[in-house]
Amino acid sequence: MPEGDTVHLTAKRLRAALAGNELVRGELRHPRLVGHDLAGRTVLDVASVGKHLLTRFDDGRSLHSHLRLDGSWHLYRPGMPWQRPAHQARAVLETAERTAVGFLLHDLELLPTTEEDRLVGHLGPDLLDPAWNDDHAAEALRRFTARGESELGLVLLEQRVMAGVGNLYKTEVCFLLGLSPWTLVRDVPDPAAAITLSRDLLLRNADRPQQSTTGELARGRQHWVYERGGQRCRRCGTRIRTGKQGEGVYARATWWCPTCQPGPTRPH
Template sequence: MPEGDVLRRTAATLDAALAGRALVRAELRWPDAAGIDLTGRTVLGTRAYGKHLLTRFDDGRTLHTHLRMDGSWRTYRGRRAPGEADPFVRALLAGPEAVALGIRLGMLDVLRTVDEHTVIGHLGPDVLDDDFPVERLPEVLARWAQDPRPTAEVLLDQTVQAGFGTIWTAEALFARRLWPWTPARDVPDPATLVMTGRELMSRSIPRPRPSRVHGREGLPCERCGSPVACGTARKPPMERPVFYCPVCQTAR
């Protein structure tokens, strides 16, 4: 599933193609939104929050999309885009200079901008927001303080803090040499762990960075040379893989 850095890049790409421009074509190929016409509306911009995208318009409405596991937004220069008729295209937004296609989207709805809280209000603070370190981190730490769940599961829980997925969960834990199944309430310095993940994710926004541990099962750990292992966080059907070094990240 795309993580916070991917959503930030996607939002920036949509802004470069559409922000400040009136749509000359708009198609929402989604059962609950098929009758909604956004043609003529000016795109104010797209905001990423956690794993959600909020594209706002000048008439006080927001197009809310979620990529889930396989979704993406792709932009093309010009008035037409290849693959517009593809059945996996769920949204088409065309400005005078570029076209954006929402492909395999996992969620789509149009709502009043003032009602955005109805789709993201259940989420914790977005770790990539500018105000996170000073204003929102204390709120996150309060949730960590008494949580008995494994640390990897708490990092993945979007209601605690929004933005981390399997990649940056694994990378943050590896960077801090923490065993992924340490109870969250027993982590000696959760603030440093969360902020480490935030920093790693932030560095990946301009361009993706290679993983140090995620996806490297069986390959040698770059620190100690031991084979990287892969465990599981959360219960079915919400389980997620967690890659870690069984030597560098031992239980304490």
């Protein structure tokens, strides 16, 4: 599932391409929305809230989309061939100069803009909210520390605590904090640092497709432990370990250095 910075960048690109322009084509091909035609509507804005995208129109409605595991939005010039099959397209928003195509969007809903909170109001503070301030940080900290009996790695992924962290940043935040992903939140020495670090990493990558936590952009040098199972830790040389964290549909792969990240390990 994409990280919050990927969704933020998607919103930024869609906003630049569509905002302020009238749609000459506005097809919604999702089974629940067939028959809705957005042609003639003007796009007012495209915003991201955590991992959710909201495209707002001048008739007081918003198109909500969530990329899930395999969804994406592509931008083309009108008439250009699409890079994915047409049968995968769930939304086509076209202006005189740009065409935005949403592929494999499993979650797609058209709703009054005034009711957006119905879909995103449950989320914790958005780590990439441009209006982020001390109140947002305090609320994220309150929600984070309230999960004291839960594992750090799982709480970082919980969008109801703070919105935007995915598996990549969960893994890297745990490494940079020097804590095992299975550390209980109550045992995290500086909970505020976990929130600050999560936000800093997302901000660092918010305006580019590359996601680096090491400060390097070269292939194979971008991450400390994420997807580096069996390789040597960049700090201590210990081999990075891989395991699963979470249960059922919430289980995610995680990577950690047993030397740099002391503490509880994967339950057997």
